[in-house]
Amino acid sequence: MAYVATRGGEKAIDQAERLFRQDLGTIDAARVASIQQSMPYLVDRVMGEASLYSEELAALALAQTGGELSEAVLVLRAWRTTQPRLAVAAPVRQDDLLTQRRISAAFKDIPGGQILGPTLDYSHRLLATDVLEGKPYTPPAVEAAATPAPARQPSLADWQRQQGLVAPATEPTIAPDDIPDLTREPLLFPASRAHRLQSLARAETGGVLALGYAAMRGYGNAHPTVNELRLAEAEVVVRHPNGTPFSAGRVRVSQAEVTSKEKGGYLELGFAATFGWNEVKVIAAATLDLNSAEAPVGSPVHEEFYLYHTEPVEASGFCIHFKLPHYVTFQSVLDAMRDAKAKAASAQPAPEAATERQTEPAE
Amino acid sequence: MSLSALTKPWAATSYGFLDASAKRELRRKMLKAIAVPGCQMPYASREVPMARGWGTGGLQVTLTLVNPASTIKVIDQGADDGVNAASIRRFISRVSGATETWDTLGASIIQSRHRVPEETLGADQILVLQVPNPEPLRGVEPNMSIARQMHADADYGRLWLTLYEQIVRKGRIMQGAAYPSLVNGRHVMTPSPIPRWDVPKLHMAKHLTFLSAGREKRLHAVPPYTRVEPLVFSDRPYRVEDHADLVCRRSGISGYFMNEIPQDHGGSAFEVSDSNLGIKAIRRAEGEPVEIGATWYQDGEFSA
Numbered sequence: 001m002a003y004v005a006t007r008g009g010e011k012a013i014d015q016a017e018r019l020f021r022q023d024l025g026t027i028d029a030a031r032v033a034s035i036q037q038s039m040p041y042l043v044d045r046v047m048g049e050a051s052l053y054s055e056e057l058a059a060l061a062l063a064q065t066g067g068e069l070s071e072a073v074l075v076l077r078a079w080r081t082t083q084p085r086l087a088v089a090a091p092v093r094q095d096d097l098l099t100q101r102r103i104s105a106a107f108k109d110i111p112g113g114q115i116l117g118p119t120l121d122y123s124h125r126l127l128a129t130d131v132l133e134g135k136p137y138t139p140p141a142v143e144a145a146a147t148p149a150p151a152r153q154p155s156l157a158d159w160q161r162q163q164g165l166v167a168p169a170t171e172p173t174i175a176p177d178d179i180p181d182l183t184r185e186p187l188l189f190p191a192s193r194a195h196r197l198q199s200l201a202r203a204e205t206g207g208v209l210a211l212g213y214a215a216m217r218g219y220g221n222a223h224p225t226v227n228e229l230r231l232a233e234a235e236v237v238v239r240h241p242n243g244t245p246f247s248a249g250r251v252r253v254s255q256a257e258v259t260s261k262e263k264g265g266y267l268e269l270g271f272a273a274t275f276g277w278n279e280v281k282v283i284a285a286a287t288l289d290l291n292s293a294e295a296p297v298g299s300p301v302h303e304e305f306y307l308y309h310t311e312p313v314e315a316s317g318f319c320i321h322f323k324l325p326h327y328v329t330f331q332s333v334l335d336a337m338r339d340a341k342a343k344a345a346s347a348q349p350a351p352e353a354a355t356e357r358q359t360e361p362a363e
Numbered sequence: 364m365s366l367s368a369l370t371k372p373w374a375a376t377s378y379g380f381l382d383a384s385a386k387r388e389l390r391r392k393m394l395k396a397i398a399v400p401g402c403q404m405p406y407a408s409r410e411v412p413m414a415r416g417w418g419t420g421g422l423q424v425t426l427t428l429v430n431p432a433s434t435i436k437v438i439d440q441g442a443d444d445g446v447n448a449a450s451i452r453r454f455i456s457r458v459s460g461a462t463e464t465w466d467t468l469g470a471s472i473i474q475s476r477h478r479v480p481e482e483t484l485g486a487d488q489i490l491v492l493q494v495p496n497p498e499p500l501r502g503v504e505p506n507m508s509i510a511r512q513m514h515a516d517a518d519y520g521r522l523w524l525t526l527y528e529q530i531v532r533k534g535r536i537m538q539g540a541a542y543p544s545l546v547n548g549r550h551v552m553t554p555s556p557i558p559r560w561d562v563p564k565l566h567m568a569k570h571l572t573f574l575s576a577g578r579e580k581r582l583h584a585v586p587p588y589t590r591v592e593p594l595v596f597s598d599r600p601y602r603v604e605d606h607a608d609l610v611c612r613r614s615g616i617s618g619y620f621m622n623e624i625p626q627d628h629g630g631s632a633f634e635v636s637d638s639n640l641g642i643k644a645i646r647r648a649e650g651e652p653v654e655i656g657a658t659w660y661q662d663g664e665f666s667a
Contacts, residue, residue, distance in 0.1 A: 010444060010446075010449040010453075012446060013446045013449060013450055074410065074412075074414060075412070077410035078410045078411055078412040078413075080410065081380075081381070081382070081385070081409040081410050081411065082375070082376040082377065082380070082382065084382065084384075085384075183407065183409070184384065184388070184407050185407050186405035186406055186407050186408065186580045186581075187580070188405060189507065189508040190508070297506055297508075297509070298505070298506055304506060304507060304508060308507075313410055313414075313415050314415045314416075314578045316414070316415075317414035317415025317416040317417060317419070317578060318415060318416040318495075318578055319416075320414055320416070320417075321414065321415075321416030321417050321495070324417065324439070324447055324476075325439065325440050325445060326440075326477075326556075327440055327622055327623075328440045328441065328477045328478055328540065328556070328557075328558055328620075328622075328636060329477060329539060329540040329541070329556045329558070330539075331558065331604065331620075331621075331622065331623055332539035332540040332556075332558040332559060332560075332604055333539035333540070334623070335539070335604040335605055335606075336535065336536070336537045336538070336539055337537070339535060339602075339605065340533045340534055340535055340537065343533075343534045343535065344533075344534065347534075
């Protein structure tokens with residue numbers, strides 16, 4: 001049994017996991033609640049990439065992984081796998097959204113107005129070091145406007161359609177249950193529009209930003225103008241078995257619509273939406289969508305390229321798998337290399353080769 | 364009839380972790396893969412509680428095949444106690460109640476990364492290989508859509524050209540593991556990164572082999588008694604690794620694929636890669652009654 005005694009892999013993995021968990025200490029409901037309350041944007045990002053909307057479960061995933069984002073997303077995705085698909089929610093229209101922030105860079109003002117909502121866009125990014133010196137930061141109260149902005153805002157693209165600037169919308173004829181579901185079917189190319197937008201919705205924020213930024217910088221042919229950016233809450237409307245539609249709750253959503261230039265007499269629009277409030281992700285993703293149509297195969301803005309490479313669970317998993325042993329494959333490579341070198345050495349004319357060898361450093 | 368008679372008690376997850384809809388999809392794709400040997404079948408590939416690239420494709424196939432009467436063996440690089448193999452085996456048995464084993468002869472399902480066991484598999488056994496990259500054409504065509512078209516056209520010219528260029532440049536084919544092989548005379552597959560030593564074990568085998576890539580969402584199969592022919596030129600025969608004469612420093616057996624262990628003083632020692640075969644040989648040498656099955660290789664020569 002000496003052979004076994006020198007390995008002991010099963011015990012080692014058990015202890016390695018204990019070391020990781022020991023550093024994080026006891027995880028209780030209070031810690032989860034504190035993450036949920038103090039880091040809503042991080043929770044949103046994780047919910048988006050996991051394509052699972054539950055602030056509590058996302059906060060739990062962050063707590064038990066110590067904020068290792070790719071691990072948090074994986075643990076949520078794996079949990080999601082175990083859940084049944086109970087219903088398909090009704091489509092959400094832009095003018096149904098309970099909108100908290102909605103801006104357009106395409107016009108100075110738009111029907112319904114520019115609603116800044118909550119943002120750090122115009123803040124000075126100063127680190128609040130006072131907090132560490134015992135002076136807690138309490139944000140000043142918000143002064144309400146004389147007339148509150150309406151909860152629902154019209155769609156800018158609808159106005160553009162009325163003006164003939166954007167192609168008329170075609171109503172989908174597909175039954176809700178038949179909408180392709182990326183979590184239940186493989187992604188094939190060319191991807192259906194549903195699959196492309198679903199894949200972008202659950203894409204890794206950093207990955208989408210990197211490729212979207214590449215497109216913006218010049219590796220795409222469309223420089224985006226933000227037609228409309230929204231942070232909102234959407235009602236999840238499902239149908240009761242007795243036929244009555246009802247709202248099962250609200251989810252925070254972001255959406256971006258970007259445009260660039262004319263095509264066929266209309267402005268082209270790129271679109272992206274995701275769970276949670278994540279502006280960087282939807283702007284970058286909408287830019288990729290906008291650039292897709294004319295993208296050369298193999299370029300970073302071609303859909304097969306960016307959809308494959310922004311999949312968070314696949315990308316991070318493959319990256320970390322290189323830590324696994326590869327000594328069998330490596331042995332196979334060594335075998336071919338040694339044989340090729342031996343062949344090359346025996347093919348060389350002996351005397352000249354030998355003299356030359358001596359002057360070279362040892363291999 | 365009451366509602367409770369129609370339903371099962373609530374459980375956090377389904378039997379074998381995957382839910383019924385996921386298993387149904389996988390079964391369909393596995394049957395299609397058997398029907399068209401070596402052809403890659405796309406599947407949805409659900410997330411499982413393990414990182415992509417760590418055997419999630421093999422795991423989904425195993426979880427679909429497993430039942431409480433199954434006996435499962437999981438190996439990584441030939442070893443049953445590799446950290447990831449141990450983790451996968453523990454997970455499968457936890458969610459399925461299947462029996463765990465290290466013994467190739469006693470296993471009904473063998474999930475493996477990068478090796479085919481040395482003991483000959485039988486008709487009642489299924490081999491599930493974990494596949495990182497299911498596409499043999501990736502090296503010559505990274506775009507999956509174009510590669511799919513090339514498979515449809517049996518357009519493997521660029522693959523042949525790569526092998527030819529290696530002979531011209533290096534005097535031999537340099538492909539290490541994952542040697543591209545023609546299945547049933549029609550589809551070229553990657554046999555997953557098993558060493559060249561293991562590819563002949565798939566040819567006209569008694570057992571069924573599934574090859575599943577969870578991250579890439581593709582699976583393919585080699586059904587029993589199916590031709591698996593490595594791509595070679597008629598005047599350049601297929602060459603397995605030069606391991607026939609190496610001797611395992613622990614068990615003393617030879618004629619099998621070995622792990623090379625670098626030594627402090629320079630040079631290398633060798634240990635048999637199929638670790639449980641080594642353990643069985645040691646036990647037998649110590650006088651225990653241990654059954655060692657027939658092996659594909661005898662005295663370093665493939666003989667099946």
